[in-house]
Amino acid sequence: MDVVSDAISAVRLGRASSDRVRTAGTWCVRLDPYEGAGFHVVLAGDCWLLADGGEPVPLATGDAVLLPHGAGHVLADSPVDAAVAARARPLEHYLDGRAAPEPQPGRPAVEMLCGKYRLDRSRVHPLLAELPGVVRLQGGAHGELRSAIALLGGELDARRPGSSIALPSLLDLLLVYMVRASVAGAAPGSWSAALGDPVTAAALQAMHADPAAPWSADRLAAEAGVSRPTLVRRFTPLVGRPPMAYLTWWRLTLAATRLRDTQDSLAAIAAGVGYGSPYALSHAFVREFGTTPGRYRTKITRTPG
Structure with missing residues (x-):
């Protein structure tokens, strides 16, 4: 994707x-x-x-x-x-x-x-x-x-x-x-400009292609063909957060989407978005959303499209 x-x-x-x-x-x-x-x-x-x-x-x-x-x-x-x-x-x-x-x-x-x-x-x-x-x-x-x-x-x-x-x-x-x-057609300086920057775009593409991979800032920098400091310097102003912070946010967004749209177990969701255990995902999810994955799934109402 x-x-x-x-x-x-x-x-x-x-x-x-x-x-x-x-x-x-x-x-x-x-x-x-x-x-x-x-x-x-x-x-x-x-x-x-x-x-x-x-x-x-x-x-x-x-x-x-x-x-x-x-x-x-x-x-x-x-x-x-x-x-x-x-x-x-x-x-x-x-x-x-x-x-x-x-x-x-x-x-x-x-x-x-x-x-x-x-x-x-x-x-x-x-x-x-x-x-x-x-x-x-x-x-x-x-x-x-x-x-x-x-x-x-x-x-x-x-x-x-x-x-x-x-x-x-x-x-x-x-x-x-x-x-x-x-x-x-977005104006220069907007978030979408990140997609026009080859270094930032390469790191984003890598994260979105395989969010569950064991990414690190060094590994993402290697994917983009630059040093770690260069990646952070170019990525952060365009995206609004450092590479690893964006990866965490995106993984949790994907977890929330799967909780909303599927009946997958928490273990399956954790593995699919790069967390080693349901406990690790649950801990990060509470920190981001202020509620547990189970309660989040229960609160969501899915109106038929």
């Missing part, structure tokens, strides 16, 4: 949900804050998005927008201000026909795919935590994204055999492309 894949896998819960929305004329939709990540794909037409506390963002055909922290927002046919936002109707009204505006001359119809990814916010990887509240990606500037949107549109149009498997998989692919593009 690579860092981006691991960061997404650690917080994903169940499958994404989505609705196809068609509207025209004058319209304004409100979506409340959500414990996950919201997304919209403009399949036809254009519109505007206004996140709570943000600025209006124009969206055109082929564009995708990700709200990685689940911010409440408004979608509308024209630039949105506070007065317009106050008149917004819930999205559900457009889905059940209670707010279906009539087409108007000069105002082309708009078709969107609107949805949500369920996320576990308790252990968000810093790579995802640092993403801005609104990530707008222009389809014309991202070939992979454009292809994914075209495939999504085709599955929605045809509802061909197998679409019940294809659609969730394409939505997962869409999330990867949106996060990948966001990371690639």
Whole structure:
């Protein structure tokens, strides 16, 4: 697994949900804050998005927008201000026909795919935590994204055999492309810059590829082809903690994910994340989470996706 894949896998819960929305004329939709990540794909037409506390963002055909922290927002046919936002109707009204505006001359119809990814916010990887509240990606500037949107549109149009498997998989692919593009376009100095530094990236890749290996700072430095002091000097400012501290945090994050998503025994989880015994894992887990692994597993409620 690579860092981006691991960061997404650690917080994903169940499958994404989505609705196809068609509207025209004058319209304004409100979506409340959500414990996950919201997304919209403009399949036809254009519109505007206004996140709570943000600025209006124009969206055109082929564009995708990700709200990685689940911010409440408004979608509308024209630039949105506070007065317009106050008149917004819930999205559900457009889905059940209670707010279906009539087409108007000069105002082309708009078709969107609107949805949500369920996320576990308790252990968000810093790579995802640092993403801005609104990530707008222009389809014309991202070939992979454009292809994914075209495939999504085709599955929605045809509802061909197998679409019940294809659609969730394409939505997962869409999330990867949106996060990948966001990371690639991040400002210098952000955590994602660690992936652009060959020394830091090599150490991260080694840890994520085999978190259970008996890593030491010297062994990680050897993987990156540098001395231990050089690794620490380059790794720590970019990642926000020294290599071995990051490894501990990531191992415990993986343990928490397996406690949440599987019925694996504590011994199996300990071995899988690099601890020599269930006792050693439990001791480190309490230090990090303030509770035992067993109590942590009991408290988690797994809502069906």
